[in-house]
Amino acid sequence: MEIAIIKGDITKIPVDAIVNAANTSLLGGGGVDGAIHQAGGLSILEDCQKIRNKQGGCQVGEAVITTAGHLPAKFVIHTVGPVWNNGKSNEETLLATAYLNSLRLAVENEIESISFPNISTGIYKFPKEKAAEIAIRTVKEFLKTNDKITKVIFVCFDEGNFIIYNDLLTKIKI
Template sequence: MIELIKGDITKITVDAIVNAANTSLLGGGGVDGAIHKAGGKAILEDCQKIRSKQGGCKVSEAVITTAGKLPAKFVIHTVGPVWNNGNNNEENLLAAAYLNSLRLASQNAIHTISFPNISTGIYRFPKDKAAQIAVQVVSDFLATTDTIEKVIFVCFDDENYTLYAKLLNQKDLYNK
């Protein structure tokens, strides 16, 4: 039910990949920029339609677009919090970003989904705390649904991969 991969999320074949987006939805650095670049203009065009309708995406919320040229069918864009030493409800906001992405996936009959390590790049969320939140929210959600059959955590770096592997092994959730 849960898999772990070290690699490039833009190359994963799933129903939906999650984008660690910014509130503008117009692309940026890191995984956001990589997804927009690999997926092509169709993703940006969908994001612009969402912006026209609702003005972007707030922290912890999620929206869905086409995946353009990506091997996925959809991109779920969620905005994680910027780390401010835990003083601005960042842990709950990050949990909500994962949960809202999973809910949106479930509402759209998405069976397979891959997540990056949300907020751990330029938003500086501590990687160990972020991994604990991600694994907990996903495992709790999977226990309540049969819509989502597989979640893949896609880690870009060794540090995140090691943290996730340890947590998934402890919870005996890891499908190697």
């Protein structure tokens, strides 16, 4: 089992599944969501529309899976992180649940390698350090009891998150 941290573009990472920090509509947006939809092509949007027609989108903390289109992955796991509301709306639990449900969906689909963006830290304004701690702790705890996923990559788009993740990865012991 390997956990890696890289600075780069998640749409270029060759893994079984790329996690998308989606919105509840699943129809694309800004940030990583827009980049994944743009790089992956129309088939991702078409799959998202089928999911919307079936279940009406994706709630905060939940996760759904689609094709990866033109991306160097087999799947995209779309999860919705919480908007930061000063910690008053159960945001920490919801963020952990988004990571956990993404990992569970990966195992259900026999995914062995997965890459995560820094969920909720962009326009959703989740504090970067707190989000990184939740992400790393949740992934480490999950991998402790599950050996199906062999590689997790945290892909940081910006230098700030990259530094935070590198610092916390060795500090957080499970």
